[in-house]
Every structure is written in C-alpha cells, then in structure tokens.
Amino acid sequence: MNVMQPIDRIRGGVHEKERHESGHKHVTGSAEYIDDMPEPAGxxxxxxxxxxxxxxxxxxxxxxxxxxxxxxxxxxxxxxxxxxxxxxxxxxxxxxxxxxxxxxxxxxxxxxxxxxxxxxxxxxxxxxxxxxxxxxHAIDVLEAAEADYPLVFDPLKLERGDIETGFAKARNVIEGEMRIGGQDxxxxxxxxxxxxxxxxxxxxxxxxxxxxxxxxxxxxxxxxxxxxxxxxxxxxxxxxxxxxxxxxxxxxxxxxxxxxxxxxxxxxxxxxxxxxxxTGKRHDFHVGYRIGFDDEGRIEAIDATYSARCGFSADLSGPVTDRALFHADNCYFFPHVRLRSKPLKTNTVSNTAFRGFGGPQGMVGGERMIEEIGYALGKDPLEIRKANFYGDEGRNLTPYHQRVEDNIIGRIVEELETSADYAARRKAVLAFNRDSRIVKRGITLTPVKFGISFTKTEYNQAGALVHVYADGSIQLNHGGTEMGQGLYTKVAQVVADAFQVDLDRIRVTATSTSKVPNTSATAASSGSDLNGMAAADAARQIKARLIRFAAECYGVAESDVVFEPNVVRVGAERMAFSAFIKAAYGARVQLSAAGFYKTPKIHWDRAEGRGRPFFYYAYGASCSEVSVDTLTGEYQVDRTDILHDVGRSLNPAIDIGQVEGGFVQGMGWLTTEELWWDDKGRLRTHAPSTYKIPLASDRPRIFNVKLAEWSVNREETIGRSKAVGEPPLMLAISVLEAISMAAASVADYRICPRIDAPATPERVLMAIERLRAAARKE
Known part of the structure; x- marks a missing residue:
C-alpha cells in the first residue's frame, strides 16, 4: 500500500466557487455546437x-x-x-x-x-x-374569446374558502384587468x-x-x-x-x-x-381580477381569471397556465380565493415553455393586485406586502392546499430593506419627485416565492451513469442538458465531492439517450436537484463496492475505509486514489453504476385542484430604483439590490450568474421585449432589428446581488441546495413597479397607473398622460 500524506481539501467540491466547465471555450470560441461539427460526406x-x-x-x-x-x-x-x-x-x-x-x-x-x-x-x-x-382568424386572446374559440386544454380552478363570504366581509373591493406580454x-x-x-x-x-x-x-x-x-x-x-x-x-x-x-x-x-x-414563445396573458380587502390592506378575497394566448395547438399550454395559477399568490395568504385558467386557442404559433413556465405571469398579476391595494389606501405597497405574507398555522395554506412550511420571506425582505436602505431611499425619492417637474423617480421592493418541481409528477425523476476507469479518472453522464447554466459543472462537483477527488478528474460527456434513458426535460429549475441526486446515487453504489473490497482485502472494518481528499484511508494507511482504483480493478470490482432519483413527497390531483405539487420553495427579494422622463416615457434603472435564496449553494459563482442573468432577462420581458402581430396574423417583431432584448447599457447602473448564505434547504436535496434557474427572473417585477410608482407621482400617488407589460416608453408615456388627465378632473 502506498502511504500518502493527508491534504485539507479537494479542488472543486460542492459549495465551492468553480468556473463553468465550458466558460473558457465560450470566450475563445472553441466550444463546439452542432453547426461547428464536421459534416459527414454528402x-x-x-x-x-x-x-x-x-x-x-x-x-x-x-x-x-x-x-x-x-x-x-x-x-x-x-x-x-x-x-x-x-x-x-x-x-x-x-x-x-x-x-x-x-x-x-x-x-x-x-x-x-x-x-x-x-x-x-x-x-x-x-x-x-x-x-x-x-x-x-383570431390573433389576440380577447379577440379569440369574443369569437368563441375553443380552449386548447382543460382549464384549472383553484379554490379555497368562500369568496362570496370574503367579499361580503371586505370593506373595500377593486376590479381591474392587466395585459402581460409574451417573450421570445x-x-x-x-x-x-x-x-x-x-x-x-x-x-x-x-x-x-x-x-x-x-x-x-x-x-x-x-x-x-x-x-x-x-x-x-x-x-x-x-x-x-x-x-x-x-x-x-x-x-x-x-x-x-x-x-x-x-x-x-x-x-x-x-x-x-x-x-x-x-417557434413558440412565452404566453401572453390577460388577467381579470376582483380584490376584497380591509382598511389596513389585508386581503379578504381574490377572484381572478388568467386567460392566455396559447396558439393553434396545446403544446404545453395546460401546465403553463396551471403554473400561472400556482404562483398568483406569490408570498401572500388569501383567506378566500378562486383562481381560474383560460388557455385559449388562437391563430398564432403555439406558445410554449419559457423560463418560469407561467409562474412569472401569475406572479405579475398577483403583484398588480397588491399594487392596487397600496394606491387605493395611500400606503407604501411594501406595507401591504408584509401585511399579507404567509405566516403561522391558519395563514400558511396556498390556494392549491399545500402548506408553506419553509417560509423565510420575512427574513429575506427584512435583510434587503436594511442592506438596500429602502426606507431612507423611498423618502428621498418622494422628496425628489416633489421638486422635479420633468424627471420622476420610483422605488419598489418586491418578494418572490417560487415552487420547485415539475407539476407533472412523472417528470420528477432522473438517471445518471458513472464510470471509474482503472487509472482513477471518472466519466459522468446524466439526463440533464447543458445550455450555459452550469449544470454539467455542478453535477461534476457532486461526483468529485462524493469520491473526494479534484474536479479535473471528472469528465462529463454529452447527454445521450443511449446512455441514460427516459430522462426528463432540463426545465422547471430541477436540473441540479434531479441529476445531482442521481449522480450521487451512482457514486454511492461504486463507493460501497470499493469499501467492501478494501475491508476484505486489507482486513479492516468497513468503517475504517474512508475517502479523503485524493486518497483512500484504509485503517491507518493512506493510498492514492488512482492506485486504490487500480487495485480494485485488479480484484475485479465493478467500477460502473447507474444512479436514479425520484423526488419524494410530491403529489397532485388536478381534478380536485389540491395536493403538494412542489417539493419546496425558493425565495428572494429585489429593490429597484428608476428614473422616468415624463415628457417621453423613457427611463433608466438606477439601482437594483437583490437578496436571493439558493439554499446552501452548490456553486456560488454560477448561482450569482444565474440570479443576475435571470433578473436581466425578466427585466427585458417586462420593459422592452414587445411581440407584435399585425391584423393579418404576421409576427412583425421577428429579428434583432424589431425586437429589443436588454443590452449591457440597460442593466442597473448599480447592481448589488447577494445570496442568502444562511439559508439551508430543510428538505433533503443535493447538498441542501435550492434551484436557481427560474426564480430570479421574477425579481424583475420590482423594475415594473418602480416605473409604475414614478408614473403615479404625477397624480400624487392617488391612482394605480395600471401599466401593462412590457412597460415600453410608449406605454409609460400614455399612462402618465392618463394620470395627468385624471388628476386634472379631480
């Protein structure tokens, strides 16, 4: 046995900041995509x-x-x-x-x-x-409804309590509607x-x-x-x-x-x-709502219908509109609630999955309702938010009857309020708007609660294949796909950590149906959760065989065989990992395993509208400040502060990137990315010349992003981490509502601006003119 000196840690285990495995290839242009592959002859x-x-x-x-x-x-x-x-x-x-x-x-x-x-x-x-x-033909969702177009999928209804009782009890009732645009x-x-x-x-x-x-x-x-x-x-x-x-x-x-x-x-x-x-896009929605609330802004009843332009076929419109309803509550308890989906057929391309999968549209509609209450009562919408947060028993049941048991939104918001100096900055914004005739500012702090799991229960499974070769190198394959989000890096870190070897010993090979069958889509923010656990299961199987081999070969107890950084300790001796694997191969130990994982606890009865569709929730909050030119409707995002919950991060560097990228993509959806069809049904925004995604110059001038490092997932996920792919996109709602606040200032914040999304400069300008006209009438 070769004697090795112990070292403190491996390079690239879980919870470490590691670069994306293809990051350097992306920068140099050497990353191979399908169009880069040598074409077969002919x-x-x-x-x-x-x-x-x-x-x-x-x-x-x-x-x-x-x-x-x-x-x-x-x-x-x-x-x-x-x-x-x-x-x-x-x-x-x-x-x-x-x-x-x-x-x-x-x-x-x-x-x-x-x-x-x-x-x-x-x-x-x-x-x-x-x-x-x-x-x-019918292009618009309301046009399709008026023409009595069919639904492409069975609608969903979520209901709890008695909304008639709730509205009867409410001292205030508001009805409204909102259009939420799609996104390419x-x-x-x-x-x-x-x-x-x-x-x-x-x-x-x-x-x-x-x-x-x-x-x-x-x-x-x-x-x-x-x-x-x-x-x-x-x-x-x-x-x-x-x-x-x-x-x-x-x-x-x-x-x-x-x-x-x-x-x-x-x-x-x-x-x-x-x-x-x-090809399909994010669904655009029309949300019609009725809200009942008391004089303190506490919600008594909500009745809302989420109608979606789905396109000519079903595609994924059923589950997308379902998830919109699942997230209409965001972080808020509704005592009496009825939410209905209306997935309408239209003569447009069939809309499909997009980051958040309907959740963002549901959440934007829900946050508009909170905004309505704030302006109606003359209160800071953040007060309304905090008054309606999910709480203890009796105030922790969602509209789909899942209990919110891991609620940390109060702490997230409190910490962000302090670190972003929200109260003092809001006071300064109000003072600025009193003295500034043309440029108006707005500041808003919005929370996020996002459910993690596929709502189609069978998709919550994954497989992985791990090979340990005789020289001690390791090959990993799993059902997840890499689209720049760093999934390959994270799952490789899981395997490196399991075997206690440096990350550069792990090679992740292309996802292939010939290696891991019956995989689920890399979607629903579940890539690391599912594939990380499957890879860990494969590594566990191989390690168990290796431990049995070492115990039998060297005459020690299995508990005395320990994987340490790049070595294996057998009793009092240490052997280099590669030498240990070579010895195991010589003893005909199987060094390959297929791992598997299925998410526990989840269940969902769509017909009844109740169950536990989500394994856990991810939380976050963002505070954004904007400046709006009231003569043109143009605006800029001056500052954004984000505190986001990823549990115990598998890779903080990649997770920060996902939060930043998700926020900017969400900001584009809610501000500049406008899809437009003409009356003949032709998409006119079909190229970079007509469709405006955010540029580097559109990012917040000051952009502070932090992870809630104290958070640990109470559920048994890989490394106690939480999903990060989709939840950050909804942090951008703070930008939309900050723009709304700036516009509301021209009418002394007495009227909800009701700006539809995306809040293009044209829409902002028209809202400002409407508010000015309404203020003059008063």
Whole structure:
C-alpha cells in the first residue's frame, strides 16, 4: 500500500466557487455546437417552407420551380412522413410536422426543401407557390374569446374558502384587468438538428434540445420506429430558456425524415426570422381580477381569471397556465380565493415553455393586485406586502392546499430593506419627485416565492451513469442538458465531492439517450436537484463496492475505509486514489453504476385542484430604483439590490450568474421585449432589428446581488441546495413597479397607473398622460 500524506481539501467540491466547465471555450470560441461539427460526406441541408396566411385552406401547391432549382434533391410534405404526422408533446394529435389541407398560423411549416447546400434549399423554398382560401382568424386572446374559440386544454380552478363570504366581509373591493406580454427566447444558438442515418431503422440525431428523450420519442413517432432505434445526442446548447423543450422536435423530425428518405446525413438550421416566426414563445396573458380587502390592506378575497394566448395547438399550454395559477399568490395568504385558467386557442404559433413556465405571469398579476391595494389606501405597497405574507398555522395554506412550511420571506425582505436602505431611499425619492417637474423617480421592493418541481409528477425523476476507469479518472453522464447554466459543472462537483477527488478528474460527456434513458426535460429549475441526486446515487453504489473490497482485502472494518481528499484511508494507511482504483480493478470490482432519483413527497390531483405539487420553495427579494422622463416615457434603472435564496449553494459563482442573468432577462420581458402581430396574423417583431432584448447599457447602473448564505434547504436535496434557474427572473417585477410608482407621482400617488407589460416608453408615456388627465378632473 502506498502511504500518502493527508491534504485539507479537494479542488472543486460542492459549495465551492468553480468556473463553468465550458466558460473558457465560450470566450475563445472553441466550444463546439452542432453547426461547428464536421459534416459527414454528402450531407444534405433542409429548409422549411412556411405558411403566408394565419388561417386558410391550402388550395394548391406548385413545387415545379423549386424542384428544378440548382442543387435541390427533393421536397418533403406530410405525405413523405412514414409514421405519424404529429409532434404534440401532450399527445393531442394537434401539432403536425407539416400542415396538410389547412394552415392555422402565419409561419406554420408546410414543406421542406432538401438540397446540397443550405443556401440552395433556402432559395428554392422561396420559389414554391401556394394558393390559399382564407378563413376567419383570431390573433389576440380577447379577440379569440369574443369569437368563441375553443380552449386548447382543460382549464384549472383553484379554490379555497368562500369568496362570496370574503367579499361580503371586505370593506373595500377593486376590479381591474392587466395585459402581460409574451417573450421570445432569443437564444444565441437558434434551432438546429443534424440527423445521420444508420443501418436498418437506426438513426442518430444531434439536436439542440432540452428534452432528448422526448425528441427521441417524437423522431421515432414520425419515422414509425421504436425508441431503441433513435439516439439523440446533446453536448451543449447556446441557450434554451424553455424554447428547446418541445420546439426542437420539429427540426429533429424534419432532419430525420429527410435522412432516412435520402440515405444521407441532413442538417436543418433556420434563419433567425424564420426561427422566431415558426417557434413558440412565452404566453401572453390577460388577467381579470376582483380584490376584497380591509382598511389596513389585508386581503379578504381574490377572484381572478388568467386567460392566455396559447396558439393553434396545446403544446404545453395546460401546465403553463396551471403554473400561472400556482404562483398568483406569490408570498401572500388569501383567506378566500378562486383562481381560474383560460388557455385559449388562437391563430398564432403555439406558445410554449419559457423560463418560469407561467409562474412569472401569475406572479405579475398577483403583484398588480397588491399594487392596487397600496394606491387605493395611500400606503407604501411594501406595507401591504408584509401585511399579507404567509405566516403561522391558519395563514400558511396556498390556494392549491399545500402548506408553506419553509417560509423565510420575512427574513429575506427584512435583510434587503436594511442592506438596500429602502426606507431612507423611498423618502428621498418622494422628496425628489416633489421638486422635479420633468424627471420622476420610483422605488419598489418586491418578494418572490417560487415552487420547485415539475407539476407533472412523472417528470420528477432522473438517471445518471458513472464510470471509474482503472487509472482513477471518472466519466459522468446524466439526463440533464447543458445550455450555459452550469449544470454539467455542478453535477461534476457532486461526483468529485462524493469520491473526494479534484474536479479535473471528472469528465462529463454529452447527454445521450443511449446512455441514460427516459430522462426528463432540463426545465422547471430541477436540473441540479434531479441529476445531482442521481449522480450521487451512482457514486454511492461504486463507493460501497470499493469499501467492501478494501475491508476484505486489507482486513479492516468497513468503517475504517474512508475517502479523503485524493486518497483512500484504509485503517491507518493512506493510498492514492488512482492506485486504490487500480487495485480494485485488479480484484475485479465493478467500477460502473447507474444512479436514479425520484423526488419524494410530491403529489397532485388536478381534478380536485389540491395536493403538494412542489417539493419546496425558493425565495428572494429585489429593490429597484428608476428614473422616468415624463415628457417621453423613457427611463433608466438606477439601482437594483437583490437578496436571493439558493439554499446552501452548490456553486456560488454560477448561482450569482444565474440570479443576475435571470433578473436581466425578466427585466427585458417586462420593459422592452414587445411581440407584435399585425391584423393579418404576421409576427412583425421577428429579428434583432424589431425586437429589443436588454443590452449591457440597460442593466442597473448599480447592481448589488447577494445570496442568502444562511439559508439551508430543510428538505433533503443535493447538498441542501435550492434551484436557481427560474426564480430570479421574477425579481424583475420590482423594475415594473418602480416605473409604475414614478408614473403615479404625477397624480400624487392617488391612482394605480395600471401599466401593462412590457412597460415600453410608449406605454409609460400614455399612462402618465392618463394620470395627468385624471388628476386634472379631480
């Protein structure tokens, strides 16, 4: 046995600040994405032909000019699909790969041209002539409701208490409505897939997807083959944000159909304009609400309906609108409550998952109700918030009947109030607004409570595969996908910590359905929770075998075999980890294991509207201060302070980045990112020239972000950490409400401005003019 001197710690275990495993590659441009991969000899390229009508019958299609174009190999339509012409993720058979006979939104794929080069396919697709017979269409959610359009999914109702009793008791009642805009994912890497045909019915698909297993099943479905014939590989994505949970299936399916038909590798990558036109986005909502409350601002009753523009098919609109209701309460107890969803069909692209998955829309609507109460009573909305926070027994039951047992929002808000000097700064803002005629300021502190788990219970499972090689190096594979959020780094840290070896000994390989089957989407902020625990389970199995081997081989008790930093202590002796593994291999110890994890405690009865859909909650709070030019509606964010709860962070450096990025993305959604369709159903904001995402210059001038380092998840999660992917996005509500406060100052804060989101300068200016007119009438 080799004797080793003990060292204090490994490099890169859990709870340590470690760089993103591909960060240096992103910076240097050496990170390989699908479009960087060497193409197999003879690779063909596909390009989609999109509908030019919002709702119409297809009378005829003339492919002659396209078919004779240089380089064209063939054209795919619905008739070329050997299996089922459907990629509906909820199996409603309402989401065809190619439209047949009728189109239901402007931009719906009708065909694909396959050619020797991408440019040849793109040019040929533009030469196809389609004759339509127009049908009536509805684009807006209220327009669809008025036209009696159907729901794409069964609505949900959450109800507790007796709202009629609550409203009868309330001294004050307000009714209102709010529109909340959608958002394009605007990932840096657009949708893309490369399909390589194999022998018999086999095919390998490299896809930029957040849900490899679903992509595998959808490709198998359209090809008419079993899942075992389809392998989906994902090394990394250049951003996803939910836009690649279901929307990647279309491109994988088209590439696979073409590859099997022509017996050659096929790649498909749309232009940004076509990507934005043909793929779903964050749902925009209309929220109608009625609030009953007492003179202190305590809520007595809430009755609200959340209507969503869902698009032409169901996609994920059911669970998205469900989650909107789950988060309408945010941090507040509603004694009597009724919340209803209304997922409406429209003649627009089918909307889909987006970071927060409906939760942000629910929370924005809920916070508007709090804002209404504050302005009606002439109080600081923060007073109203604190008066309605979830509390002890009797005030800790959500509208879906889950008890809030891990509530730390009071401490989070109290600490942020102090560190951000909120009270003094609000006083200064009020004084500034009294003396400033043109520029007005606003300051707001808003909280966040976000439930963590998939509401579809079966998705709360994960697998992992760990190999320890004879030289002591370790390979890790799991079902989670890397889209820049640092999941690979965090799970590698979990394995490094389990074996007590330095992080550089761990290599994470591309996510593949051939290694870990039946995986869930990397979504719902659950990537680290699920895959970290599965990887830890695999490591535990291998370690148990190694401990038994050492105890038997060296004649010591199993308790005397201890993994220490880069060594294994057996009794009183220490052996280098690599030497120990070599000895275990020589003794024929199995050095590979498949790990598995399923989230405990959760259950949900949708029909009854009750259960425990969430394993735990993540909390946070943000305080934002803005300056608004009342002559133009333009504004800037002067300062934002954030305190966010990630439990015991697996990697504080990555988590801080997620909080900062989530906040800025949320700020873009609520301020500048406006989606606009014309009356013909054409998306007019389909490129960087017409769709404004936040720039570096839009970030808060002063940006202070801290993690609640004292927080430890009371539930048994990986390292007692909490999810961080989605909750920070909702911290940006503080910016929307700070803008609202600045606008309200022109009417002496007596009227709720009711600014719809996104609060573009135009909307802010119009709200200011409305408030001025209302103040003059008073």
């Amino acid at each position: 690779t063909l390229h596909a390009y989609l032909g999109l509908s030019q009508r919002a709702h119409a019958e297809i009378v005829s299609i003339d492919f002659s000019e396209a078919s004779s174009s240089p380089g064209v190999v063939g054209i795919l339509t619905a008739e070329d699909i050997p299996g089922e012409n459907d990629i509906s993720p909820v199996h409603r058979h309402d989401d065809p790969v190619f439209a047949a006979g009728k189109v239901e939104f402007h931009g719906q794929p009708i065909f694909a041209v396959v050619a020797g080069t991408r440019e040849a396919a793109r040019r040929a697709a533009a030469r196809v002539k389609v004759e339509y017979r127009d049908l009536p 994912h605007f990932y840096l890497e657009g949708q893309i897939a490369l399909a390589i045909p194999g022998e018999d019915d086999e095919i390998v698909v490299h896809s930029s997807t957040q849900h490899p297993s679903e992509t595998q099943h959808m490709v198998g479905q359209v090809l008419g083959v079993a899942a075992h014939a389809v392998t989906v590989n994902v090394r990394r994505m250049g951003g996803g944000f939910g836009g690649k949970e279901t929307q990647a299936n279309l491109f994988a399916a088209v590439a696979a159909i073409a590859a099997k038909k022509y017996g050659r590798a096929v790649k498909i990558r749309p232009d940004r304009d076509d990507d934005m036109t043909a």
